[in-house]
Structures are given as structure tokens and as C-alpha cells.
Amino acid sequence: MSATPADGAPLLEVADLCTYYGRIQALHGVSLSVPSGSLVALVGANGAGKTTLLRTISGVNRASSGAIVFDGRDITRTRSDLRVRSGISQVPEGRQMFGPMSVEDNLRLGAYTRPAAQAQRSIERMYAMFPVLEARRMQPAGTLSGGQQQMLAIGRALMSQPRLLLLDEPSMGLAPQLVAEIFAAIVALAKEGVTILLVEQNAHAALSIADFGYVLETGKTVMSGSGRDLLADERVKQAYLGM
Amino acid sequence: MLSQTLQYLFSGLTNGAIYALSALGFSLIYNASGVINFAQGEFIMLGGVAAVLLTSAGVPLPLAILLAVLMVAVVGLLLEKFAIEPAGDADVVSLIIITIGASIFLQGVAQVVFGKGQRALAPFTGDAPIVIAGASLLPQSLWMIGTGAVIVLVLAWFFGRTRLGKAMLATAHNRLAARLVGINTRHVLALSFVISAALGAIAGVVSAPITLTSYDVGIMVGLKGFVAATLGGLGSGVGAVVGGLILGLMEALAAGYISSAYKDAVPFALIILILFFMPRGLFGARVTERV
Ligand SMILES: Nc1ncnc2c1ncn2[C@@H]1O[C@H](COP(=O)(O)OP(=O)(O)O)[C@@H](O)[C@H]1O
Numbered sequence: 001m002s003a004t005p006a007d008g009a010p011l012l013e014v015a016d017l018c019t020y021y022g023r024i025q026a027l028h029g030v031s032l033s034v035p036s037g038s039l040v041a042l043v044g045a046n047g048a049g050k051t052t053l054l055r056t057i058s059g060v061n062r063a064s065s066g067a068i069v070f071d072g073r074d075i076t077r078t079r080s081d082l083r084v085r086s087g088i089s090q091v092p093e094g095r096q097m098f099g100p101m102s103v104e105d106n107l108r109l110g111a112y113t114r115p116a117a118q119a120q121r122s123i124e125r126m127y128a129m130f131p132v133l134e135a136r137r138m139q140p141a142g143t144l145s146g147g148q149q150q151m152l153a154i155g156r157a158l159m160s161q162p163r164l165l166l167l168d169e170p171s172m173g174l175a176p177q178l179v180a181e182i183f184a185a186i187v188a189l190a191k192e193g194v195t196i197l198l199v200e201q202n203a204h205a206a207l208s209i210a211d212f213g214y215v216l217e218t219g220k221t222v223m224s225g226s227g228r229d230l231l232a233d234e235r236v237k238q239a240y241l242g243m
Numbered sequence: 244m245l246s247q248t249l250q251y252l253f254s255g256l257t258n259g260a261i262y263a264l265s266a267l268g269f270s271l272i273y274n275a276s277g278v279i280n281f282a283q284g285e286f287i288m289l290g291g292v293a294a295v296l297l298t299s300a301g302v303p304l305p306l307a308i309l310l311a312v313l314m315v316a317v318v319g320l321l322l323e324k325f326a327i328e329p330a331g332d333a334d335v336v337s338l339i340i341i342t343i344g345a346s347i348f349l350q351g352v353a354q355v356v357f358g359k360g361q362r363a364l365a366p367f368t369g370d371a372p373i374v375i376a377g378a379s380l381l382p383q384s385l386w387m388i389g390t391g392a393v394i395v396l397v398l399a400w401f402f403g404r405t406r407l408g409k410a411m412l413a414t415a416h417n418r419l420a421a422r423l424v425g426i427n428t429r430h431v432l433a434l435s436f437v438i439s440a441a442l443g444a445i446a447g448v449v450s451a452p453i454t455l456t457s458y459d460v461g462i463m464v465g466l467k468g469f470v471a472a473t474l475g476g477l478g479s480g481v482g483a484v485v486g487g488l489i490l491g492l493m494e495a496l497a498a499g500y501i502s503s504a505y506k507d508a509v510p511f512a513l514i515i516l517i518l519f520f521m522p523r524g525l526f527g528a529r530v531t532e533r534v
């Protein structure tokens with residue numbers, strides 16, 4: 001099965017992307033498209049290259065060939081901080097807190113690319129979205145529970161007011177109750193109009209909320225289709241849904 | 244007896260202030276890059292040497308101090324731009340070796356320009372000792388302790404209150420996350436070299452009237468700064484200051500009560516003990532992140 005998302009102009013377009021770690025090739029020509037305003041899921045086994053793809057889109061890993069086009073502009077060689085300024089923000093795998101710094105400092109650093117005066121209003125919005133963070137605003141981020149850290153990681157990424165939010169395995173290591181809470185927050189963000197590329201090993205949960213999905217295997221996109229079609233696909237069921 | 248102890252205390256605090264500034268320089272660069280910058284002592288040497296050369300060329304002392312600090316800050320920037328940055332993703336050990344090379348190079352240049360002799364900078368405000376409870380204190384010692392204290396306060400404000408300071412701290416805590424929130428971590432690295440170089444130069448300038456200066460004065464004070472930073476816990480600002488003061492005091496007490504021959508042995512005995520018994524130092528990074 002191979003399709004391209006039909007609706008909406010693409011906000012992000014990735015074509016034939018290759019990325020290496022030294023001499024090890026992690027991405028072997030990945031192509032995908034994320035339409036403006038959509039929630040696109042990218043699923044794949046451990047080691048498929050999902051994290052590498054997101055890091056290459058954010059510019060913290062270098063693409064050796066291929067193209068990344070964001071909002072009509074080729075950003076393949078653009079510095080990572082400029083990509084944040086242009087509207088790409090990532091919630092990295094493993095949450096990556098500024099551990100000894102307070103919850104509020106973590107949020108404020110999320111708005112590093114924006115004028116300081118605007119950050120305060122956004123912080124209030126994050127507290128409204130995740131009230132548990134407000135209760136712990138002066139606590140070092142490293143002392144939060146896994147679920148709270150994930151909320152903080154999402155809040156911090158939203159502080160830059162991204163147009164494209166990249167989420168790398170937000171459900172990793174969380175209890176089912178918390179996974180549901182995090183996914184509810186992601187759906188709410190998508191409803192607000194944030195374009196989202198969601199990477200998950202938890203394929204069922206991700207495809208269930210996605211408009212469109214891609215399957216990544218050993219550094220290549222091997223399948224794509226609407227979330228519903230992929231959920232119903234026999235090969236996807238066998239390989240990723242454990243059915 | 245009391246006056247003697249007080250005398251050792253003064254001398255310990257005076258040297259300790261310099262070790263603390265040197266240790267802060269080590270910790271700053273270590274935080275930004277994981278590198279131990281063995282050229283840190285040369286920043287101290289260059290500060291003193293430049294100030295001496297400028298004043299003997301007729302530049303008034305305050306201006307000479309300012310120029311010396313600025314010049315050394317530029318040297319720090321050039322070191323980062325032309326030696327550290329081009330090495331790119333080289334491993335930390337290679338980068339440390341580069342800083343050792345830079346240190347030897349800077350000493351060589353200083354030897355050519357300054358000669359092999361020792362020279363002193365004029366004391367900022369005279370050299371009539373102040374006598375407190377029988378112990379005497381040079382006005383320049385007060386300058387050294389006071390300058391150290393002011394710098395510590397300025398740094399505490401910078402890292403605790405300003406956006407840029409917090410961005411530098413954030414880069415130290417998690418470089419990947421720092422890049423993902425849009426911090427240019429290359430600028431952070433360059434800035435940490437500039438600040439460390441300026442700190443070193445200030446230490447070199449305020450201590451030059453007492454300790455004298457020469458092209459090779461940076462080796463010892465650099466190593467002692469490294470010991471102080473390790474004692475306090477590499478990367479910790481508070482640790483650098485406490486480590487510097489403890490080292491200064493221990494040296495002064497060892498010199499006073501045992502023999503001045505042992506003064507320089509203190510840091511080296513200390514570093515072996517630290518590395519064996521508390522490699523994280525007094526305030527070293529505790530693991531706060533949950534896995
Ligand atoms: N820092 C690294 N150095 C070398 N190889 C890496 C590194 N990170 C990931 N890889 C390799 O790249 C491939 C893709 O990894 P990754 O993008 O982390 O996959 P995923 O996120 O889908 O689990 C794997 O084979 C992995 O071993």
C-alpha cells in the first residue's frame with residue numbers, strides 16, 4: 001500500500017533523505033509529506049530510523065543527501081536554531097529535560113527564540129493545559145515523574161509556538177493511564193490546528209488518532225495510507241499490531 | 244599566635260581568589276564542551292603580561308587593565324574559532340590535546356614578546372600594608388579578594404537571572420535539548436571561551452603586582468585552578484569558588500605550619516586524594532534525571 005495524503009498543501013515535504021552516523025547509514029532515502037493542519041503518524045520497529053528522521057528534520061543530525069522542504073523553503077542545510085525560529089519544534093525521545101533547572105525555567109527556555117515579554121503568557125497557557133506543572137513550577141525538572149516530564153517536554157516544545165510539532169515516542173515508558181492522557185493532549189493540539197508528525201512504536205495508538213500514516217523499516221518508508229487503512233492492513237497488523 | 248594564623252588566612256584567601264577565578268574558567272568551558280581547557284593558565288599569564296607591557300609603554304593603568312582583559316578575551320575567541328571549532332566533532336581527548344598545544348604556543352609567543360624575565364605590575368593603590376590584629380595585608384590583596392567577590396556576584400546574576408546565562412546552563416545540562424529549543428550551541432561555546440579568557444585575564448592583572456608575572460607563570464596557576472575546580476566538582480560554579488578558597492587556605496597553612504617547601508605539593512597531593520575518594524568533588528553534578 002502506498003499513497004500520499006491528499007488534503008491540504010504540504011507544510012513539510014521530505015524527499016529521498018539519507019543520514020549517516022559515521023559510516024553507518026541510518027536513513028536510506030526517506031520520503032514523506034505532512035499536510036498543513038494534519039496529524040501524521042510514523043510507525044516502525046525499534047532501530048528503524050524514526051528518531052534519526054526527526055533529528056534530521058530538526059537539523060541536529062545532518063542529511064547527507066535528499067531534501068527537506070518546510071513551508072515551501074528548502075531547509076536541508078539550515079542551522080537547527082533557525083529551523084526552530086521558522087516554526088519547527090521537537091519533543092525529543094527520552095524527554096531530555098534540563099534536569100537541575102526548574103519546571104518554569106525549562107518552559108521559559110522553550111521560548112528562547114521569542115521575545116522574553118511574550119513568554120509569560122505562553123507559560124500561563126501551558127499551566128492551563130497541564131495543571132500539575134504549575135503545582136511544581138519551582139521544582140527541578142529532573143525530580144518529576146516520567147509522565148510529568150513528558151508533559152513538560154511537550155509544553156517546552158509548544159513554547160516556541162511551532163507550526164510543526166515533531167513528537168518522538170511520547171508514550172515511551174508511561175503507564176497506560178498516562179499514555180491516554182498524553183494522547184488526549186496530542187489530539188487536542190491537533191484540533192487547535194497544530195500540524196503534528198507523531199513517531200511511535202505504539203502503532204495502534206498512533207494510527208488510531210492519525211489522519212495519515214507511514215511505516216518506516218530499516219531507514220525507508222515502506223508503506224503509507226490513511227490511519228484507518230493502515231490499521232486494517234494485514235501486514236501492518238502482523239508486524240506492528242501483534243495480531 | 245592568632246596574628247600568625249590570621250596572616251596565613253589572608254595569604255590563603257588572596258591566592259584562593261585567583262584559584263577560584265581560574266577554576267571558574269575551567270568549569271565554564273567544561274560545561275559548554277566537556278573539554279578541560281589546559282590553556283586556562285595562559286589566559287592568566289597573558290592578562291598580567293599584557294598589562295605590564297601596556298603600562299611600561301606609557302598607557303595609564305586603568306586603561307591598560309581594560310585593554311589587557313579585552314585583548315585576552317579576543318585570544319579566547321580566536322582559540323575557540325581557529326583551534327576548537329574546526330576540530331568539529333572530534334572527541335574530547337583530542338580537544339584537550341589541542342588546548343595543551345594552544346597553551347604551549349601562547350607561552351612561546353609570550354616568551355618572544357616579553358622575554359624570559361619576571362616583571363611586576365605597579366600595585367593599584369600603593370603598597371603600604373594594612374595591619375589588622377597584628378597581621379598585615381597588602382592593599383593589592385584586598386583588590387584580589389574584592390575583585391574575586393565581585394566577579395562571583397556578577398556570574399551568579401548572569402547565570403541565575405539572564406536569558407543568555409540560563410541558555411548557557413541549559414546547554415551544559417543537555418546539549419541536544421538546548422539545540423532543539425533553538426539555542427545556538429556554537430555561540431555558547433564561543434562565549435564560554437570569551438568569558439573564561441576574560442576571567443583569567445582579570446585574575447592575571449590583579450595578581451601581577453604581588454605574584455609578579457612571566458611567560459611561564461600560567462602553568463602553575465592553571466594547574467592549581469584545575470585542582471580547585473576538581474575539588475569543588477568540575478562544572479559547578481559554587482564548587483569552583485569553594486574549591487579555590489579551600490586550596491588557597493590549605494596551601495597557606497601548609498606553608499606556614501609545615502614548611503613553605505610543601506606549599507606547591509598541596510594541590511598535587513589533594514588531586515590524588517580527590518580522584519580516589521570523591522571524583523565528583525564537593526559539589527559535582529548529582530544525578531537528578533530519572534531514567
Ligand atoms: N548515535 C548513533 N550512532 C550510531 N548509530 C546510531 C546512533 N543512533 C542511532 N543509530 C543507529 O541508527 C539506526 C536508527 O536508529 P534510530 O533512529 O534511533 O531508530 P528508532 O528511533 O526508529 O528506534 C539504528 O540502527 C541505530 O543503531
Ligand SMILES: [Mg+2]
Pocket residue numbers: 050051052093169
Ligand atoms: Mg527512537
